[in-house]
Amino acid sequence: MNDDLFLSPAHILSQDIAARRFSPVDLIDALLARIATHDPKLHAFVDVYAPQARLEAQAADKAIRAGHALGPWHGIPIAIKDIIDIEGQITTGGSASRLGHRATTTATVVRRLISRGMIVLGKTQTVEFACGAWGTNQHMGTPWNPWDANTPHTPGGSSSGSGVAVAARLAPWALGTDTGGSIRMPASWCGITGLKTTIGRISTYGILPLSPTLDTPGPMARTVRDVALLYDLLQGPDLLDPVTRGHLANNPMPTLEHGVQALRLARLPTAERVGVEPNVLEAYDRSLAVLAGLGAEIVDIALPFRLADFVSMSHIMQAESYALRRETITDRSLPLDEAVRSRLLAGAGVTTADYLAALRQRDEMKQMMDAALAGVHAFLTPSTATAAMPLSEVDQNTTPTRFMRFANILEMCALSLPNGFNAEGMPTSLQIVCRGYQEALALRIGHAYQQATDWHDRRPPAFA
Numbered sequence: 001m002n003d004d005l006f007l008s009p010a011h012i013l014s015q016d017i018a019a020r021r022f023s024p025v026d027l028i029d030a031l032l033a034r035i036a037t038h039d040p041k042l043h044a045f046v047d048v049y050a051p052q053a054r055l056e057a058q059a060a061d062k063a064i065r066a067g068h069a070l071g072p073w074h075g076i077p078i079a080i081k082d083i084i085d086i087e088g089q090i091t092t093g094g095s096a097s098r099l100g101h102r103a104t105t106t107a108t109v110v111r112r113l114i115s116r117g118m119i120v121l122g123k124t125q126t127v128e129f130a131c132g133a134w135g136t137n138q139h140m141g142t143p144w145n146p147w148d149a150n151t152p153h154t155p156g157g158s159s160s161g162s163g164v165a166v167a168a169r170l171a172p173w174a175l176g177t178d179t180g181g182s183i184r185m186p187a188s189w190c191g192i193t194g195l196k197t198t199i200g201r202i203s204t205y206g207i208l209p210l211s212p213t214l215d216t217p218g219p220m221a222r223t224v225r226d227v228a229l230l231y232d233l234l235q236g237p238d239l240l241d242p243v244t245r246g247h248l249a250n251n252p253m254p255t256l257e258h259g260v261q262a263l264r265l266a267r268l269p270t271a272e273r274v275g276v277e278p279n280v281l282e283a284y285d286r287s288l289a290v291l292a293g294l295g296a297e298i299v300d301i302a303l304p305f306r307l308a309d310f311v312s313m314s315h316i317m318q319a320e321s322y323a324l325r326r327e328t329i330t331d332r333s334l335p336l337d338e339a340v341r342s343r344l345l346a347g348a349g350v351t352t353a354d355y356l357a358a359l360r361q362r363d364e365m366k367q368m369m370d371a372a373l374a375g376v377h378a379f380l381t382p383s384t385a386t387a388a389m390p391l392s393e394v395d396q397n398t399t400p401t402r403f404m405r406f407a408n409i410l411e412m413c414a415l416s417l418p419n420g421f422n423a424e425g426m427p428t429s430l431q432i433v434c435r436g437y438q439e440a441l442a443l444r445i446g447h448a449y450q451q452a453t454d455w456h457d458r459r460p461p462a463f464a
Helices: 010-018 024-042 050-065 108-114 160-167 184-190 224-234 278-293 307-311 315-329 338-349 352-372 405-409 439-452
Strands: 045-048 077-081 119-124 173-178 193-196 216-221 264-266 297-299 378-382 413-421 427-434
Touching (some): 024 050, 108 119, 108 224, 160 173, 160 184, 184 193, 193 439, 278 439, 315 352, 378 439
Parallel strands (some): 264 297, 264 378
Antiparallel strands (some): 173 216, 193 413, 413 427
8 A cells, every 4th residue: 555645636546446456435535644642733623523524435346336426426435614503413604602513514526526435534724713814713723824833824724734734734625715715825835736716606505604605615636627626516506595596507527738828817916916926927927938939928017906906895795794693793791803803893884885785886896807807717816925935024913915816806716836946945926817617727728737746745844
């Protein structure tokens, strides 16, 4: 048996199990052993379902050997963000106030994975109520960014545990959610690949909401290929989620191999480069050169607004999150992260008029952005303006989502993927933003980039 099973991406693990190079039992045992060794420091998981995972692996092994495999993903493990319900299991939502909350239903995204024979390793840490981009959690604990074993750095949030688990090879892939950057932040700072899907593309049924107008679940993995495969399993209409019904029918599996020849890709306007860490810009410019070398045309565009303007456009999220969590956040006896409580309490000041005006402004800005991107296939930005920073430097009154929030508000899709490192050895990241429901195009561009580079193959030295 290969002792380094944890190093392979999910699609390779699937091929190896099909070829009988090892069994699902071997794979689960290897990952559970790795979690037991490294997670006490990394703190990526809230709960690990070790006994259940081993039983499911044994059942999968018997079914596969008997010729009754449920498909290529039978026996493949996955980690699930702890705002996603699994019946009978506790969903904390990252809040110590919910430690006894046991789910009575299973989220559609999890049901779709289980129906293919996939095995849930456990629940991963999240910022409380998924409300925060730094990845910190005052009461449940902040996951340790694996790229620096000595100094705790920001893991990115809110899907912090999922990002750390995938980066540290504790799980081949994971589920996250993205309301204002919560998949792309940990993907960027943990050196993995994450897809923010378009609203209505993947069901949110059974997922603890933050802002129903903006919430989008999505896949996190080390490679674009794995992200595309997981996205294909998750997407499509769900009778339990009205937003997905009749929205768009199931799309075929994204075609990754078409390359970027003749695609027109927009670069960041010069004014938007101000304030971006030099190493981040160097990696970004290098990425543009790679894509140009593959046949893409890199073009300039004039944006009708500053991307930073969207950071302050929070009335939609503030109003909806406050309405959902008002009783909890106003109860001072409950152990809540004070930074999160402050963010959610801001919604108390949003009037109905403010909320409706924000919805109207969003529609107007969508039209403006669509006009700005006329004739362009994708807009490329750094995922973040800086690489992960020491936790001691975090200012909870700010947010690092400058290049991310606009995609949520304008109902676009976006892919973040690793493209280098800064001088301290922390990952940098490229963001590929496409119009809504063009996930297949974003994945195609990202795959072409990863075929020409090896940043996605790098792994944290201390956890290699």
